[in-house]
Amino acid sequence: MDRLRIVGGQRLQGAVAISGAKNAALPQIAASLLSPSPLELTNLPAVSDVDNMLNVIAQHGAQISRSAQAVTIDTSAAASRETTYDTVRKMRATVLVLGPLLARFGQAQVSLPGGCAIGARPVDMHIKALAQLGADIGIKGGSIVANAPDGLTGARIVLGSPSVGATETAMMAATAAKGETEIVNAAREPEVADLAACLGAMGATIEGAGTHRILVQGDTRWRAASHHTIPDRIEAGTYAIAAAITGGQLELTHARLEHLASVVQILEATGVSVWPGDRGLIVSRDGPLRSVDVTTEPYPGFPTDLQAQFMALMCCAPGASLLRETVFENRFMHVPELMRLGANITLQGTSALVRGGNPLRGAQVMATDLRASVSLVLAALVAEGESVVNRVYHLDRGYESLDRKLRMCGATIERFRE
Known part of the structure; x- marks a missing residue:
């Protein structure tokens, strides 16, 4: 079974081609x-x-x-x-x-x-x-x-x-x-x-x-x-959060602003800049992150498929943020794995209270579903030292060449099998 080895601390910079949805x-x-x-x-x-x-x-x-x-x-x-x-x-x-x-x-x-x-x-x-x-x-x-x-x-x-x-x-x-x-x-x-x-x-x-x-x-x-087929707004949102969490800048080619209005609004509230470019969207963060509360909702609200990724981002934002999941029950299975990386998260029914700002540290973690697995990758990108993400076949269900795309933007990430 494939695994990902990630060494955190690299600022992502470059262009990512967003695949079809x-x-x-x-x-x-x-x-x-x-x-x-x-x-x-x-x-x-x-x-x-x-x-x-x-x-x-x-x-x-x-x-x-x-x-x-x-x-x-x-x-x-x-x-x-x-x-x-x-x-x-x-x-x-x-x-x-x-x-x-x-x-x-x-x-x-x-x-x-x-x-x-x-x-x-x-x-x-x-x-x-x-x-x-x-x-x-x-x-x-x-x-x-x-x-x-x-x-x-x-x-x-x-x-x-x-x-x-x-x-x-x-x-x-x-x-x-x-x-x-x-x-x-x-x-x-x-x-x-x-x-x-x-x-x-x-x-x-x-x-x-x-x-x-x-x-x-x-x-x-x-x-x-x-x-x-239209470009994948969830993939685009995931890479936007990757730029935000690493304090980097990414051009998301083919991404459509009209599909990501609620996501952009929330990201800008955290201190991230998003603007349209000639080929898609450009996402950048130069300053500190701010904690923001989020509630998932059917479109055009904040998508449940980005809840886990946003939680990883809030683990790095000083202060407290409350994430409410209203679309699916039992969609906090990534929480114990984020906590293995040092996250401070308290579950309260359909809500998760994240106390962010403390450094994350590399660890062995286990993917449990598609979006949960990519949240662990995002957290590992900023964790001190080396992390290994297991059961990455979940990632392959919905992200085309994730490790290659991240590596092209400066991440230290490799796929291996033991």
């Missing part, structure tokens, strides 16, 4: 199952989650062609087969194939998914949305089993909360339903809007993506399409 790419790959016409996707990140999703659709008969710039998916010979637990256990996003398979073939069976252990993250909203479109759907033997032999019918779907996955499932299924579908309390994340853009290129008619109300016209006439 993993959380946008996964539903777009799943959406390819809706259409018998080819779909070309460009700017897909080279991460294991993307490889796993491509493997999932390949098991349904999709033909996948890769080039240096694009992945082309041809599902003209695809069929609805059981998506087994062995296939889906590595990540939760595999549930996104459920809607497209059901919509196109009238039946689907997908094992309940695995992935990061950051709370229950139930799939009940996916099931309810498909049931409102007319599916006979339930849980049998650890799998979601859905049938709609006469097809799906447009409906008004009111989501109990603005779930990104449930919004994407409802939107994809609705493109093949009869008539119009209205999705209320929809997630507003850029990844949802990017999926709508991809579906639009494929022939769908969707209005309101990026707002709380989405309208989808069914009976789509599919066509061959090409779509360029």
Whole structure:
């Protein structure tokens, strides 16, 4: 199993190319199952989650062609087969194939998914949305089993909360339903809007993506399409925090300010400067850090996927900061590992009180999930001495060439295996 060895104390400086958004790419790959016409996707990140999703659709008969710039998916010979637990256990996003398979073939069976252990993250909203479109759907033997032999019918779907996955499932299924579908309390994340853009290129008619109300016209006439995946705002936010925590300056090429407004606002409150450049964003810190309280919220609020990284930053800021997690339960598993590096953190239910400013010191730490693992890397970048981060396969799920990108900006970091 790979590990990362990091020697702290280096100020990061240089440029980092922000890859395509993993959380946008996964539903777009799943959406390819809706259409018998080819779909070309460009700017897909080279991460294991993307490889796993491509493997999932390949098991349904999709033909996948890769080039240096694009992945082309041809599902003209695809069929609805059981998506087994062995296939889906590595990540939760595999549930996104459920809607497209059901919509196109009238039946689907997908094992309940695995992935990061950051709370229950139930799939009940996916099931309810498909049931409102007319599916006979339930849980049998650890799998979601859905049938709609006469097809799906447009409906008004009111989501109990603005779930990104449930919004994407409802939107994809609705493109093949009869008539119009209205999705209320929809997630507003850029990844949802990017999926709508991809579906639009494929022939769908969707209005309101990026707002709380989405309208989808069914009976789509599919066509061959090409779509360029948006840059990863979470990767961009992570490298912005890397610049901040090391007192460095990084140019984040391809990063989009409009996707990071809440993050930039918080970073500027800590004493970090962020401004647009010709190729993306420039992030710099010259002075001391200031402690800031943060509450995670659905987009456009501060993203839960940056909570662990921001906690690492607050460990280096003099004073006390309170981080409230409102999106997922059990998303503080990085806290004990940060404390191994010398952090002073007290958990209080869904909040974490960070007393920062004391020096961090290198140690052996263990990654527990994707975002938790990168928070340990960030803390190790400023810890005195050497740190070793174990189980870095979590990092490879969502960060393309993290160690190489950091090394190019001056970090002392190497990947090794024992």
